[in-house]
Amino acid sequence: MIESPHPSQPRPVDAAVEAILDELRADGGRITSGRRAIVRSLLSADDHHVTADELASRVQVDHPDVNRSTVYRTLDALEAMGVLSRISLGTGGAVYHLADHAHHHLVCTRCRSVVEVQPGLLGPVMDQLEAQTGFSLDRPHVVISGLCASCRPGKPS
Amino acid sequence: MIESPHPSQPRPVDAAVEAILDELRADGGRITSGRRAIVRSLLSADDHHVTADELASRVQVDHPDVNRSTVYRTLDALEAMGVLSRISLGTGGAVYHLADHAHHHLVCTRCRSVVEVQPGLLGPVMDQLEAQTGFSLDRPHVVISGLCASCRPGKPS
DNA sequence: GTTCCTGTTGCAACCCTATTGCACTAACGT
DNA sequence: ACGTTAGTGCAATAGGGTTGCAACAGGAAC
Structure with a gap:
C-alpha cells in the first residue's frame, strides 16, 4: 500500500x-x-x-x-x-x-445480488402501514426478495 | 384424539x-x-x-x-x-x-410477532418497483420488520 | 395377497453464520 | 511510566438447517 x-x-x-x-x-x-x-x-x-x-x-x-x-x-x-x-x-x-446511505433493498434469491431503492418510493405506503398496524417500521432495513432481471426465468443462465 | x-x-x-x-x-x-x-x-x-x-x-x-x-x-x-x-x-x-392465504408480513424484531397485511396495499408500489428494477418480486414472501405497537419505546414492558 | 420398485424415514454427522467465556493484551487518561 | 478496563484471539458453543446412508414402507402390478 x-x-x-x-x-x-x-x-x-x-x-x-x-x-x-x-x-x-x-x-x-x-x-x-x-x-x-x-x-x-x-x-x-x-x-x-x-x-x-x-x-x-x-x-x-x-x-x-x-x-x-x-x-x-x-x-x-x-x-x-x-x-x-x-x-x-x-x-x-x-x-x-x-447508515448515512439510507435506502431499501431488493435482493435476488438466486444470485443474492442487492439492488438499492430510493427511500422515497416506499415512504407513503410505509406511513400507511404504520398508521394501520401501530408498527414502527424499520425503514433502513426493508428487504424485499425476488428474482433480479438476469435470474428471471427465460433468461440465459 | x-x-x-x-x-x-x-x-x-x-x-x-x-x-x-x-x-x-x-x-x-x-x-x-x-x-x-x-x-x-x-x-x-x-x-x-x-x-x-x-x-x-x-x-x-x-x-x-x-x-x-x-x-x-x-x-x-x-x-x-x-x-x-x-x-x-x-x-x-x-x-x-x-399459500392460499396470501399476504405480506410485518414482523416485530423484539417479540417476533407477525402481523399480516393485505396484499392490495403494497401492490401498486411493487408494480412500480418491478418496472424500475427489472426484478420479479416475491410477493407472498414480503417481510418488513419493525417494532409492533406493544414493543415501541415508551410502552410498558 | 405378494412382490417389487422406489420414495421416505431415522439417525447421526455435518455445514454455515454467529455468539460467548476466558485469559491475555494493549489503549489512553493521568 | 502506570493502572484501569476495553478489546482481542482462541476455542468452544449455539441455532437453524441439510445430507449420506441403510433400513423401511407405500402402492401399482401381478
Missing part, C-alpha cells in the same frame, strides 16, 4: 475512517489497528453491501491476525452507535452498509 | 388434509403417517405462522417417532408443490403458512 505523496491532502476515505474512529472514541471506545483496518475496508468496499465474512477475509489479507470474532464485535459496536446498518437478507449472512 | 361420531360429515380440517395429501400423491409422492400428521398439524395451527421447529414439537406430541429432518423434508416438498410458503423472518427460524 503506497501512501499518498501529499499528506496535507488526505484521501477522502482516510478522513472518513478517522471520523468514524473519532465517534467510536467519543463513545468511550478504543482505537485499535484491527478496528481501523475494519473501518477502512468497510469504507473502501466497492459494493456497499458486505457480509461479515467477506469483510473478515478482506481485512485478513493485510491483517491476518484480526480474528473473525473481532470483526463481528466491531460491526456490532458500529451498529449500536448507528454508524452502520445490518441488513438480514433471509438466507445466508447478513450484510452491512453505512 | 376422539374421532367424529359422524364419519359421513368429516371435519373441514380432515378434508383439507386429504386434499393436500392428494396433491402430494398426484405429484408422485407417497402418503405416510408422518406426512399426514405434519399436514394436519400445519392446518390446525391457530396462528398461521409456524416455524419448522414448532411444527416438529407439535407433531412429536402424538408421533414421537417423526424426526425433525422429516418435518423439514416434508415442508420442502410442500413448498416445492406450491402448497405453502416459507417466509424467512431475518433472525431466528423461518415460518411457514399456506
Whole structure:
C-alpha cells in the first residue's frame, strides 16, 4: 500500500475512517489497528453491501491476525452507535452498509445480488402501514426478495 | 384424539388434509403417517405462522417417532408443490403458512410477532418497483420488520 | 395377497453464520 | 511510566438447517 505523496491532502476515505474512529472514541471506545483496518475496508468496499465474512477475509489479507470474532464485535459496536446498518437478507449472512446511505433493498434469491431503492418510493405506503398496524417500521432495513432481471426465468443462465 | 361420531360429515380440517395429501400423491409422492400428521398439524395451527421447529414439537406430541429432518423434508416438498410458503423472518427460524392465504408480513424484531397485511396495499408500489428494477418480486414472501405497537419505546414492558 | 420398485424415514454427522467465556493484551487518561 | 478496563484471539458453543446412508414402507402390478 503506497501512501499518498501529499499528506496535507488526505484521501477522502482516510478522513472518513478517522471520523468514524473519532465517534467510536467519543463513545468511550478504543482505537485499535484491527478496528481501523475494519473501518477502512468497510469504507473502501466497492459494493456497499458486505457480509461479515467477506469483510473478515478482506481485512485478513493485510491483517491476518484480526480474528473473525473481532470483526463481528466491531460491526456490532458500529451498529449500536448507528454508524452502520445490518441488513438480514433471509438466507445466508447478513450484510452491512453505512447508515448515512439510507435506502431499501431488493435482493435476488438466486444470485443474492442487492439492488438499492430510493427511500422515497416506499415512504407513503410505509406511513400507511404504520398508521394501520401501530408498527414502527424499520425503514433502513426493508428487504424485499425476488428474482433480479438476469435470474428471471427465460433468461440465459 | 376422539374421532367424529359422524364419519359421513368429516371435519373441514380432515378434508383439507386429504386434499393436500392428494396433491402430494398426484405429484408422485407417497402418503405416510408422518406426512399426514405434519399436514394436519400445519392446518390446525391457530396462528398461521409456524416455524419448522414448532411444527416438529407439535407433531412429536402424538408421533414421537417423526424426526425433525422429516418435518423439514416434508415442508420442502410442500413448498416445492406450491402448497405453502416459507417466509424467512431475518433472525431466528423461518415460518411457514399456506399459500392460499396470501399476504405480506410485518414482523416485530423484539417479540417476533407477525402481523399480516393485505396484499392490495403494497401492490401498486411493487408494480412500480418491478418496472424500475427489472426484478420479479416475491410477493407472498414480503417481510418488513419493525417494532409492533406493544414493543415501541415508551410502552410498558 | 405378494412382490417389487422406489420414495421416505431415522439417525447421526455435518455445514454455515454467529455468539460467548476466558485469559491475555494493549489503549489512553493521568 | 502506570493502572484501569476495553478489546482481542482462541476455542468452544449455539441455532437453524441439510445430507449420506441403510433400513423401511407405500402402492401399482401381478
